[in-house]
Amino acid sequence: MSSVLGGPASAPVLEVDDLAVTFTRRGEKSTRAVDGVSFAVAPGETIGLVGESGCGKSVTSLAVMGLLPSRGVDVTGSVRFNGQELIGASDQMLRSLRGADMAMVFQDPLSSLNPTVRIGTQVTEVLLEHREMSKKQAAEEAAELLDRVGIPDPRRRLDEYPHQLSGGMRQRALIAMALACSPRLLIADEPTTALDVTIQAQILELLRDLVVDTGTALVMITHDLGVVAGLCDRVHVMYAGKIIETADRHDLFARPRQPYTGGLLASVPRLDTGRGTPLTPIRGSARDTIPWEQGCAFAPRCDNAQDDCLTEVSGSIVPLEYDGPGRELRCRHPLTYPQAPAGATALGGAR
Amino acid sequence: MTAVPAVSTDDLLRVEGLKVHFPIKSGIFFDRTVGHVKAVDGVDLAVPRGSTYGLVGESGCGKSTLGRAILRLEEPTAGRVLFDGTDVAALKGEPLRHMRQRMQMVFQDPLGSLDPRQNVESLLSEPLRAHGLGGGTAGIAEKVRGLLDAVGLPSASLRRYPHEFSGGQRQRIGIARALTLEPDLLIADEPVSALDVSVQAQVLNLLGELQERLGLTYLVIAHDLAVVRHISDVVGVMYLGSLVEQAPADGLYEEPLHPYTRSLMSAVPVPDPVVEESRERILLAGDLPSPANPPSGCRFHTRCPWRQETRCDDEVPVLRELAPGRLVSCHWAEEIRDGVLHPKSAEEVAATMGVDVRGTGAGAIETDALVQGIDAPIERT
Secondary structure: OOOOOOOOOOOOOEEEEEEEEEEOOOOOOOEEEEEEEEEEEOOOOEEEEEOOOOOOHHHHHHHHHOOOOOOOEEEEEEEEEOOEEOOOOOHHHHHHHEOOOEEEEOOOOOOOOOOOOOHHHHHHHHHHHHOOOOHHHHHHHHHHHHHHOOOOOHHHHHOOOHHHOOHHHHHHHHHHHHHOOOOOEEEEEOOOOOOOHHHHHHHHHHHHHHHHHHOOEEEEEEOOHHHHHHHOOEEEEEEOOEEEEEEEHHHHHHOOOOHHHHHHHHHOOOOOOOOOOOOOOOOOOOOOOOOOOOEOOOHHHOOOOOHHHEHHHHOOOOOOEEOOOOOEEOOOOOOOOOOOOOOOOOOOOOO | OOOOOOOOOOEEEEEEEEEEEEEEEEOOOOOEEEEEEEEEEEEEEEEEOOOEEEEEOOOOOOHHHHHHHHOOOOOOOEEEEEEOOEEHHHOOHHHHHHHHOOEEEEOOOOOOOOOOOOOHHHHHHHHHHHOOOOOHHHHHHHHHHHHHHHOOOOHHHHHOOHHHOOHHHHHHHHHHHHHOOOOOEEEEEOOOOOOOHHHHHHHHHHHHHHHHHHOOEEEEEEOOHHHHHHHOOEEEEEEOOEEEEEEEHHHHHHOOOOHHHHHHHHHOOOOOHHHHHHOOOOOOOOOOOOOOOOOOOOOOOOOOOOOOOOOOOOOOOOOEEEEOOEEEOOOOHHHHHOOOOOOOOHHHHHHHHOOOOOOOOOOOOOOOHHHOOOOOOOOOO
8 A cells, every 4th residue: 555655666674554553441432542554664764753742653663563462452454574464473473573673762761771680681682582692792792782883881881780871872772772683674762852962963873874884674753853854764744643644754844735744844943944933833732633533633723624624524534645756645625835836944835 | 129120231130150069978877978069050141121041951951950049949059149139049038938929930841840639720829829919819810810811721721620731731821820920030941841842832932922911031941942042032051050152042043152052053953854964963972971070171172073182171261252242161262163173073072082972883894793684785865
């Protein structure tokens, strides 16, 4: 369904097709956190999943990695890794893939490292599990990995505990663990959100180098449009569990079509435009959504919304449709650009 | 503290040589003080009435401590805080409590700073009752309604509790609470960093509107440079407890003078791929040094891409005026501005200073295990 457009011409590493995740709790209405998400990543490609908190981007990544609990969670659709189906695969198979062929970097480096175990043990654990190595070899390899991600004096760091490392270094150690077995796919869930801007710049540079050097497919999950603009080849914007716009990053930032994307771009203060440019916020908050079955979830906050955004008027749920080469859009009344765009600034055209 | 204005200028707030040091205690039987964390180490600043001063810096640079010390939520070690001509740092007891009416704070985490067991009406009327203002029950009720209106919340929210609101609405409640006493100065510590981007803009616009309508003076503390520039008139950049640069917002962002400001600015990603590809990037080596044991001389010299052999390591730079309104504390600010000196790469800085930096051998080890399973080099499109 979602073909790889504009990316490197090789078979995708990961294909996600019509993925849906439903959480059920006894005595409560079930919540659909992810609702028919499809995307694909090719080797050496970086895609971005962008959205605000609660839009389902993290749940998507957990579902792909098979990390969601089995009780009370219903995952449907298909996730193919190198052509192999992961939904419904055995725990044993997932285990052999996780850490070896697919790896993940989480948002908060302190809570995703075990505070009572030395860094060295945590990094070598992956190596001992997935690559036939002696403990000695693994320690050598671990030191090399830490060096590669830019941790100085790696041999000493191997003997230290997570609390002895700074935030940036912890995140580097996590990235080192994720890279230990040279995965084909790396999912980074808000890897820089907890870090300062100067450290964020260091980590982003590291990820950028990795993709170029090793050809790892990278899925970047973030809410920061600036990070996306600098790193991702293709961008999927999510809202209330569905992808609402997909485009090449240049197209997306130059001509956002979904009013939500346009609104997001117009509401962030930027360093490169004149001061005093008024911000145009999006009305309401992410709570003001309606279920997709009733109409476009963004309609209550949208300035372009019209009657047929609701399902009862138009008779169908708003589909994700082809919108020019390499673009897909879920909107009945998108932002339009009358003449050929003059510049690449999104601010001017957003309203 | 009557209507006598501060000497000569119309600065509502002046901070002179403010220091906040926290002792580091050690020992089992005796609480020996083994050192000090110099969170704020000699800061001077002035905020004119009705303007906005923005304070930026990375986490751990002391910006929040500075804000709290101004309100006496943190006890200053040395220095003076002149609020409308009165030294707040020397006030005690009842006069201090009275002074606090006129300076209020908006906190970062709106859920953590609102009592979960008080409803909005009680939250907003408490400051009035505490200070004996508002003119009785009827007067307070009317006032609270007016406040809700001012921050754009429906009056139906009065009976509701903080958990029933969204993040943006909670921050509005926090702002309304700070405004109940009609303060002159509002210190906002990271007012939008806990909010989603689409909601951030609403709160920023609200702060702007309120300033215009009520003639408020703001001290805004934030780590997000774009946010600070958007609302500030004057911006101060902090690094390890002291100001390294202060300038009018436009000037600062057009031409940052201090090496730290330059690298900070270049590290902020811009949501525009075209700009992203062309802009200058200055990567800093390593992390923030510990404020308990700050580097000698210029505190930034361990990470500075422009560090020179002389002066930087042993001579403390003072904050000096380079152009009208533009203060910078760097020995080489003129040379850097005129392009006489050129920055070194982060690797070079790391090599000379012995601190960490990103992958040193990133390009060299392409043949090892990290690339197994991939036949041809992959080209990025």
